[in-house]
Amino acid sequence: MNHELGLSNLRIGQGVYIGPDVLLDLAGPLLIGDRSTISARCVLLTHHDPGASQGNSLAQHFPPSAGGCEVGMDCWIGAGAILLEGAELGAQSVVGAGALVRSKLPGGFVYAGSPARAIRRVGAKQVREP
DSSP: OBOTTTTTTEEEOTTOEEOTTOEEBOSSOEEEOTTOEEOTTOEEOOOBOSSGGGTOGGGGTSOOBOOOEEEOTTOEEOTTOEEOTTOEEOTTOEEOTTOEEOSEEOSSEEEETTTTEEEEETTSOOOOOO
């Protein structure tokens, strides 16, 4: 955990499961909704900074920011998925293992890939290739 500011930026709902080796970056606000599951080795980033305090010249082009990250209610984040600063998952979202979420995604969908894209609605029958 990045807890230089303590736990003041963390809001966790009721019945949340956070698996082993999960990185919670608390430089900005992080909200995890009720009954959501964050599987093993996920990374939830609430900020980005190329090293401004160390004088890294890239900070001129990529200034530090702390925009937060939000996981809605009843979500499931698969193992090794990464949610970047500004990511917001609507309720009942599923993020596949290893996916990269970098924006606001509506609830009720299964997302996979890098960047994460909707592959089907939650509850829709999955079509399997022969």
